[in-house]
Amino acid sequence: MANFCSNLILYRKVLYMAIIAGVGGTFLFGFQVSVINFTSPYIKAFINDTWVERYNAPVDEERLMLLWSFIVSIFSIGGLIGSWSSGYLSAKYGKKNCLIFNSLLMMAAAVTVGTSEIAKTFEIILLARLLYGLSAGLGCCIQAQYLAEISPKHLRGFINVSLAVFATLGKFLGQVAGQNELLGTESLWPLLLAINGVLGLGILVTTPFFPESPPYLLTQKRDLKGCLKALKQLWGEGDHQAEVDDMLKEQASMKEAKIMNVWELLREKSMRCQLYLLIAIGISLSLSGISAVYFYASDVFSTAGFDEGLISYVTIGIGACELCATIFCFILIEHFGRRKLLLWGYGVMILILALLTAALSLQDRAFWIPYCSTGLIFLFILAYGMGPAGATFPVIIELFTVSSRPAALVISMSLHWMGIYLLGMLFPYAALHLGTFCFLVFMGFIVISWNIIFWFLPETKGKSIVEIQGEFSKSKRGKKKEAAMINHLYEDDTVCTKL
Numbered sequence: 001m002a003n004f005c006s007n008l009i010l011y012r013k014v015l016y017m018a019i020i021a022g023v024g025g026t027f028l029f030g031f032q033v034s035v036i037n038f039t040s041p042y043i044k045a046f047i048n049d050t051w052v053e054r055y056n057a058p059v060d061e062e063r064l065m066l067l068w069s070f071i072v073s074i075f076s077i078g079g080l081i082g083s084w085s086s087g088y089l090s091a092k093y094g095k096k097n098c099l100i101f102n103s104l105l106m107m108a109a110a111v112t113v114g115t116s117e118i119a120k121t122f123e124i125i126l127l128a129r130l131l132y133g134l135s136a137g138l139g140c141c142i143q144a145q146y147l148a149e150i151s152p153k154h155l156r157g158f159i160n161v162s163l164a165v166f167a168t169l170g171k172f173l174g175q176v177a178g179q180n181e182l183l184g185t186e187s188l189w190p191l192l193l194a195i196n197g198v199l200g201l202g203i204l205v206t207t208p209f210f211p212e213s214p215p216y217l218l219t220q221k222r223d224l225k226g227c228l229k230a231l232k233q234l235w236g237e238g239d240h241q242a243e244v245d246d247m248l249k250e251q252a253s254m255k256e257a258k259i260m261n262v263w264e265l266l267r268e269k270s271m272r273c274q275l276y277l278l279i280a281i282g283i284s285l286s287l288s289g290i291s292a293v294y295f296y297a298s299d300v301f302s303t304a305g306f307d308e309g310l311i312s313y314v315t316i317g318i319g320a321c322e323l324c325a326t327i328f329c330f331i332l333i334e335h336f337g338r339r340k341l342l343l344w345g346y347g348v349m350i351l352i353l354a355l356l357t358a359a360l361s362l363q364d365r366a367f368w369i370p371y372c373s374t375g376l377i378f379l380f381i382l383a384y385g386m387g388p389a390g391a392t393f394p395v396i397i398e399l400f401t402v403s404s405r406p407a408a409l410v411i412s413m414s415l416h417w418m419g420i421y422l423l424g425m426l427f428p429y430a431a432l433h434l435g436t437f438c439f440l441v442f443m444g445f446i447v448i449s450w451n452i453i454f455w456f457l458p459e460t461k462g463k464s465i466v467e468i469q470g471e472f473s474k475s476k477r478g479k480k481k482e483a484a485m486i487n488h489l490y491e492d493d494t495v496c497t498k499l
Contacts, residue, residue, distance in 0.1 A: 001041040007155060013234050014150055017210050018159050022166035023199045024102050025143030029079070029136040030170025032129075033420075034319075036072060036190055038178030042189040044068055047122045067122070067220045071129055078133020079140075083413035086141035087406040091220070093144040093260035096212045102142065103203035105135035110197020114190050128193070131425050135200075137417065139407045148397040148405065149213040152243075153464055157333040160394035166325045168385065172319035179312065210234075215402045218247050220259065246464045250401055265407040273472055274399040275408070277457055284346070284449035285392050286419030289353055289442030291427055294297070294318070294382050296360065300377060304361055304370035321378050325385025337461035338391045338398070339453065345387010346450045352380045353443040360436035398460040398468060 007034040051059035059067075089098050113128035144163060151159040178184040183192035209232035218227040227247070233327055265271060297318060301311045333341060359373040393412075400408040430438045458471045 007124055011152060011155060011234070012234055013210070014152070014159060017150060017234070018147055018162045020203055020206055020210070021099060021139075021143040021146050022162050024099060024106060024135070025139035025205045026163045026167035027170040028132070028139055028196055028199075028416045030167040030172075031174040032097040032136060033169075033195075034076060034133050034171040034174025035178050036075070036129075037193060038174075038184040039069070039189040042186050043071065043122070043125065045186070046117070046125075048120050048387075050120060053120065062492045071122075071125055073421060073424065074126055075129045075133040075136070076128065076417050076424070078130040078135075079137035080133075080140070080419040080421075082134040082137020083141055083410050083417060084137075085134075086138050086145075086413075087259065087261060087410045089138070090142055090145055090216075090406050094212050094216055094220075095142050095149070096207060096210065096264075098138065098142045099146070099207050100200055100204060102135055102139045102367045103207070105131055105138070106200030107197045107204070109135060110194040110200065114194035117190055132196070137413060141406070141413050144393060144397055144409050145406055145493065146213055149215045149402065152235060154462060155334065156398065157331065157338060157391075157394045157461060160397055161326070161330045161333050161390045163393045164385075164390045165323075165330050168319070168326045168389070169322045172316070172323045175316045175319045179316075184369055193310055209249070211499050214243075215247050215250075217248070218244070219402055247402075259402075260404050260407045262407045262410055265404050265411070268404070270473075271400070271404055273456070274404075275411075277452070278408055278412055279398060279415065280449060280452045281342075281392055281395060281457075282415045283419065284445060285388055286416060286423065287442055287445040288346075288349065288384060288388055289380075289439055289446070290384055290389075292431070292438055292442060293377055295427065295431060297377055298474060299359070300363075300370060300373045305375050318377070321381045322385045322389070325382045329386045329390025332386070333391060334461065337459045338395045339457055339459045341387050341391040342395065342448065342453050342457070345383050345391070346446050346453070348383040349380060349387070350450065351441055351448050352376050352383060353439045353446070355433070356380065357436055357443075360439075394462060395457070398463075398465070401465055401469065 044064060047064060048059050051057070086098070086350050089101075109128045109131035112124055112131060116122070116124045116128070140163070144160070145158050147162065147478070148156065176182065177192060177195070183195070211233045214224075214227045214230040214234070217223045217230055224244070227244065228240065231243065232238075260268065265275065294307060297315060298311055301314050302308070306314055329341065342404075356373060356376045359369055363369045363373060396408065396412050397405065427438075430441070436439070458468065463471075
């Protein structure tokens with residue numbers, strides 16, 4: 001523990017930068033996903049009032065639902081566009097400049113939504129949500145790239161888990177701020193949606209005091225002196241030649257000293273195995289069943305006897321539970337490793353989903369079964385937070401080199417945003433037709449993911465990027481040698497048969 005604390009003091013500038021990047025990345029994502037639910041009745045009323053003022057008649061229910069769905073879903077569309085643009089922008093302008101640009105997007109979105117009532121137009125909310133989506137999509141990718149490149153090898157997992165910590169912190173604070181006692185009121189909902197603009201201003205003011213990513217300076221700008229200066233700024237005075245040597249080895253292993261785009265990564269045969277793992281692990285996070293658990297939570301709490309007025313506070317308890325779990329993962333990931341946390345997390349989630357399906361199907365049989373369901377929901381959130389939620393992004397980041405990581409994160413984040421959009425559109429129908437048995441569908445996806453992780457994912461803890469890539473190369477060479485031996489034996493057997 002003493003060594004852990006001394007590392008935090010020594011690398012405190014890396015920690016500060018993790019906070020700054022996190023506020024404009026996964027925190028923004030989590031907060032905006034959370035607070036939109038609390039503003040729903042007020043935005044719908046605002047749309048209706050605007051419609052009456054324009055057309056002297058209230059908006060019909062079907063059109064209102066369409067407009068509301070578009071306001072919710074355009075955030076995901078913006079996120080997808082932001083993710084797609086992150087690879088090009090980070091390669092051309094660098095991570096630091098992208099963080100500054102992203103803070104301006106956050107402030108523009110906040111000003112836009114904050115003036116929606118004054119402008120008396122609901123279309124401006126659509127624009128603000130699109131800008132927030134662009135900012136979140138770009139910010140999450142830049143955050144992941146920047147933290148992976150400024151983190152020392154022995155703290156890389158610890159720092160990269162901050163992506164999940166800030167996402168759950170954003171969701172939790174969004175749930176708290178959205179309560180009627182705070183900003184979730186008819187008069188204050190524009191302020192609730194605009195509060196991220198203040199954080200954007202903080203990023204704009206503080207980011208210029210930090211350096212550009214050292215690997216970017218070395219591999220893209222060919223600035224060895226600037227790279228060493230940035231390392232000293234972030235890691236303190238000392239001999240950082242070993243880290244520079246690792247970057248140079250990685251640069252030497254690249255076919256060209258340039259950042260790959262998505263199409264180049266998809267065509268790169270040497271990264272094929274890593275790409276398959278990225279897709280499998282990334283999709284598993286979206287299809288882990290967390291959306292279904294949150295969807296059924298209110299019904300479970302109501303059946304268990306919780307008062308309607310208390311259910312929103314119990315839901316905050318779920319958010320707090322997920323936050324605590326990701327903080328535990330934040331602390332434990334460098335001790336247990338990424339692979340073990342993923343395997344244990346998904347394994348426990350499979351068991352809990354099976355039990356939860358049974359409990360929800362039988363909850364009318366005995367008075368104590370709904371309480372079991374409540375306990376299982378909290379256990380599921382804990383397993384999710386301490387396993388997949390915390391360990392997925394560190395693994396994805398560590399599987400790829402500096403040249404391929406931006407494109408890999410574009411693919412990963414795009415899958416994530418599309419997963420959110422499709423789940424939002426399709427899950428209500430699945431819940432309607434399958435009921436609680438929809439958990440079995442998610443359980444099937446997790447079982448497949450668990451097997452892929454068990455058989456194909458190496459442990460990345462404490463290894464340089466060059467060492468991780470070496471493991472994949474060694475595995476491929478081993479498979480080729482095995483295939484050659486089989487062919488040789490087959491040829492020998494053919495000769496013997498002829499004799």
